[in-house]
Amino acid sequence: MSQPGTLSGRAAPAAPRRSRLDRRFLGLVAALAALILLNVVLTNNFLTLQTIAVNVSQVAPIAIVALGMTLVIATGGIDLSVGAVMAVAGALAPLIFLSGWGQASPALGLVASIALPLLVAAACGLFNGMLVSFLGVQPIIATLILFISGRGIALVLTNGNLQTFSNPGFATLGTGRILGLPVQGWIALALALVVALVVRKTIYGRYLLSIGGNERAAALAGTPVARVKIATYMICSMLAGLAGLIVVAINSASDAARVGNLMELDAIAAAVVGGAALSGGRAPILGTLLGAVFIQLVGYTLIANGVPDEATYIVTAAIIVIAVYLQDSRRRT
Amino acid sequence: MTEPLLQMTGIQKAFAGVPALRDASLRIGPGEVHALVGQNGAGKSTLIKILTGVYRRDAGEVRFGGRAVDLRSPRDAQGVGIATIYQELTLVPQRTVTENIVLGYEPRRPWGTIDWKAADARAREVLSRFGIELDLDRPLGSYPTAIQQLVAIGRAASMEARLLIMDEPTSSLDEREVETLFGVIRALKERGTSILYVSHFLDELFAVCDGVTIMRDGRTVGETRIKGTTKLDLIAGMLGRDPDEIRAAGRTQLATDQTHTGPVFLEARGLSSDRRLKRLDLEVRAGEIVGLAGLLGSGRTESARAIFGMDKVTGGSLKIGGREVRLSSPREAIDAGIAFLTEDRKVEGIIPDLSVRENLTLALLPRLSKMGIVDEARERQIVEGFIKAMGIRTADMDQPIRELSGGNQQKVLLARWLALEPKLLILDEPTRGVDVGAKLEIQSIIAKHVEQGCAVLLISSEFEELIEGAHNIVVLQEGRSVRRLNNPGVTEASLIHAIAEPPDHPHMEAAE
The missing domain is CATH 3.40.50.300 (P-loop containing nucleotide triphosphate hydrolases)
Structure with a gap:
């Protein structure tokens, strides 16, 4: 436990230390609770399984992408390519299970249609990470390359066609239910817990935060900066790839032009509302999860109560402004 | 005795209930070069930040130029004539020398655009007082730290301040540059500018200061003329010990x-x-x-x-x-x-937002982990040991390192390396x-x-x-x-x- 400094007679403060981050987190929880309460009163049929399932289903892909985004942001970077990577993964999966080979051995085809897109996504992350680590390209520029070309690749793969399919096995990713709630919600929750534990308990998590906090100091202390950054971009891309698969599974259709469109912005917004600092050094994973849910719920609240679609964008923007303001005020005093 | 330019009395300030200043006072006469000394954590920085409007005081009075003042922001402080040169450089390395010198005080033409000719002229004049000539169009960051430091000092001096605060101004200067700085200080003094001089190099105080205020544990414990004191007395005052005791211990x-x-x-x-x-x-x-x-x-x-x-x-x-x-x-x-404790604690040493514990074990992590998972129980044990052995003053090991004083940060960084044996x-x-x-x-x-x-x-x-x-x-x-x-x-x-x-x-x- 805390001890007064051995040399000074000065008493150590008794207040526990983590309080600052926890306050932010609690603030978000309180805001979320208030929003839910508001909906219970205002919105018809809010507390029905149907409504909850719809919201969970919509928020899960955003949350999954935002987890990876939070890690990249923690290194002081940003990943604009997540939406495009979703499109690539989403385009590949149907190509694989609809191919002659995939039809011939459906079980193997199903596994391959999940595993291969994830591997390709990982390769995209490797590309991003190498540009950032070895060539020293600014993350926003490095990932802009795949942001632009990734969707192009997805369109070329599919000849720009909408691929529709009927594959109950694959569709489970987006339409399955466990305990009445969408499978992807459980996936997002499980991933958030895993990532949170990784950040908190592992040497990788420690390295991640120290690189984001002061890269030069971290490198001098022997931290394998390049390896950690590359791993982080790869994790982010794989999570994006998974989200792409889920979106395609929900619709039983893959549209390379639409899958993951503007997702990078939603993910960044969720991370920022959740308490991530764009300057790096912090990775509030559970905050990100709540941030995604919060943004989703605000949008739903407005739409369900007859506010026009366009207005939700403005409200979302306002929330981000407030989140950034709260973060900024944390840095002062 | 004439009325002092600055008089701070009974200043108190606490952060999250922890008192940083209990009863601090400071008095500086017009045209006086006044030293402020104390160990790290004695409250010097906090007192300066209250004077410059960065922090608000909890109690006490600040009188400047004969009036009670309440400085709510650095801009307020500059408004009454208090300019500061911080220990860490606060200039913009990518911009030119001129731009840095006139930053925030750019001479304007009647229609509002910046008068670069006048700006260059002012910059040249400021630098000439230091006897240095620089290419005004070159980015400031392309010059060595020492030159940058002199530019920062020149910038502050050019603001026609009545009180100039210098926080460790010589820490990156070599001997000749220090002499140049002292020359500037004496010239400023002759023009009636008061200077608050904070330095760990006690010899410098005797070279350039008139009076000295000693702080310890958030209190002002002594104020004296520099002529009537000795280095040993100052150290004794800062440590709260008897001078003879120190002399005996060697x-x-x-x-x-x-x-x-x-x-x-x-x-x-x-x-x-x-x-x-x-x-x-x-x-x-x-x-x-x-x-x-x-x-x-x-x-x-x-x-x-x-x-x-x-x-x-x-x-x-x-x-x-x-x-x-x-x-x-x-x-x-x-x-x-091999271990390497670098010179620049801030840029190459600490991870400011991480805790004392996480900073201390950063280099040791590979040996503290199994299958990639950090053994936190062992980590805490090791950190606890170092905090005790090295007398690191911290509320607890999970406190962010940026909240520690410079000397304690340095001890944590030393411990980071010693932990590797x-x-x-x-x-x-x-x-x-x-x-x-x-x-x-x-x-x-x-x-x-x-x-x-x-x-x-x-x-x-x-x-x-x-x-x-x-x-x-x-x-x-x-x-x-x-x-x-x-x-x-x-x-x-x-x-x-x-x-x-x-x-x-x-x-x-x-x-x-």
Whole structure:
């Protein structure tokens, strides 16, 4: 436990230390609770399984992408390519299970249609990470390359066609239910817990935060900066790839032009509302999860109560402004 | 006695219930150069930040120019005539010299655009007072730190302030530049500007200050004329001890028993790097402290960087434990048993937002982890041990390191390396910007490890530290090692002579 400094007679403060981050987190929880309460009163049929399932289903892909985004942001970077990577993964999966080979051995085809897109996504992350680590390209520029070309690749793969399919096995990713709630919600929750534990308990998590906090100091202390950054971009891309698969599974259709469109912005917004600092050094994973849910719920609240679609964008923007303001005020005093 | 320009009385300030200032006061007369001294954590910085409007005081009174004032922001403080030069440079390295000097006070043309001609003229005039001439259109960051520091001082001086606050203004200046600075201070004083001078180098105070205020534990414990006091009295006041007691104890310093040096651990022959190191011959034995002396830019830090795998080695050989090695990253150097406490604590040392614990174990993590998972119980045990052994003043080990005083941050960083039980510890200005108390503690910790067989390569600008601490001193000039002095027997005069003498014998007598 805390001890007064051995040399000074000065008493150590008794207040526990983590309080600052926890306050932010609690603030978000309180805001979320208030929003839910508001909906219970205002919105018809809010507390029905149907409504909850719809919201969970919509928020899960955003949350999954935002987890990876939070890690990249923690290194002081940003990943604009997540939406495009979703499109690539989403385009590949149907190509694989609809191919002659995939039809011939459906079980193997199903596994391959999940595993291969994830591997390709990982390769995209490797590309991003190498540009950032070895060539020293600014993350926003490095990932802009795949942001632009990734969707192009997805369109070329599919000849720009909408691929529709009927594959109950694959569709489970987006339409399955466990305990009445969408499978992807459980996936997002499980991933958030895993990532949170990784950040908190592992040497990788420690390295991640120290690189984001002061890269030069971290490198001098022997931290394998390049390896950690590359791993982080790869994790982010794989999570994006998974989200792409889920979106395609929900619709039983893959549209390379639409899958993951503007997702990078939603993910960044969720991370920022959740308490991530764009300057790096912090990775509030559970905050990100709540941030995604919060943004989703605000949008739903407005739409369900007859506010026009366009207005939700403005409200979302306002929330981000407030989140950034709260973060900024944390840095002062 | 005339009315003081500044009078602060009964100032109190607490952060999250922890008092930083309990009863601080400060009085500065017009045209007076006044020193503020105290150990790290005594409350000097907090008091200055209250004076400059960065923090709000909880209690007490501030009178400036005969009126009670309430400064709510740095802009307010500048408005009444208080200008500050912070310890850390607060300029914009990418912008030009002129832009930095006039930043925020750009001369305007009637229609609102910036009058660059007038700006250049003002910049030139400001710099000429320091006797330096710079290319005004070059980015400030392309000049050495010392020059940048002088520009910062010039900028503040040009604001026609009535009170100029200098927080450790000489920490990155060499001797000649310090003299220049003192000249400027005297000139400002003659024009009636008051100066609040904060420095850990007590000798400087006697050279340039009129009065001195001593702080300890958030209180002002003494105020006196500099003429009527001695260095020992000041130290005694800062530490809260009796001067006789300190005199009797003598200085611990780094001095250790020299007879127990072991085999050669590190041997560099003709080592050169892509960063201004041209020819380094060096030998460090276990249990030995080797000093690296030289002027700013002579290649001291560059030697350390080359040995630690940070810069590319372009020639020569490096042997560790008798085996020739090529170290191409800090990680490899660490694995070879080398640790490097860098000169710039803020830029290359601390991870500000992480806790004391996480900072302390950063280099140790690979040894604290199994299958990638950090053993936090063991980590806490180790950190607890170091906090106790090194007297690190922290509320608890999960406190963010940025909230600690400079001296305590330095102890945490030293502990980061000692935790690895290194065979060679490279220390680059280990006690710079650290107060007297922490300095003695840090030196005695290092001495203890040397006795246990650790080799130390000590880089220091303080002759005293080198002469009293090092067994051998290697002198560098322009990226080359030119001479090796053996202790005992080195005097300040002989060291200065070796540092300054033109290198007529280009090769050090390295053969042994």
